[in-house]
Amino acid sequence: MVRGTIDLSLLDEALEQLCTKLLYTMPGCLSKTIESLRKHKREHWDRNRESNRAWLSLNMMTEANAGFRAFHYGSKQQREVDFVLLRRRLAEGASWGEELIREVAPWVRAPGKQQS
Incomplete structure (x- = not known):
């Protein structure tokens, strides 16, 4: 994949056709169609939002905060944090935060890749 190329012209063309079809519809009908498509997703979210919201906020403050930056x-x-060191530091009572993330993040120590 690194050396190859992907021709997305067919996808671009299909997307352009779809967008053109949507352009020629009544705005209210289009909104209703989109809402209908999202209905199942919204129903799932409504059934699970309290626990998911809590998990997402906790995760974004901790593990995801460290993990998402690994890709950048x-x-x-x-890319992977030092999980053994992370578990050890948490067991020692370290608090989640920038200091802990920098301690376990390999990209912080990588030349030319350091965050400011």
Whole structure:
């Protein structure tokens, strides 16, 4: 994949055709159609939103906060945090935060990839 190319012209063309069809519809009908498509997703969210919201906020403050940055700052070989060190530091009572993330993040130590 690194050396190859993907021709997205057929996808672009199909998307353009779909957007053109949607352009020529009544705005209210289009909104209703989109709402209908999202109905099942919204029903699932409504049934689970309290626990999911709590999990998402907790996760974004901790694990995801460290993990998502790995894809931006880390090279392919240096994306994963040091999970053993992370568990050890948490067991020692370390608090989640920038200091802990920098301590366990390999991309912080990688030359030319450091966050400011």
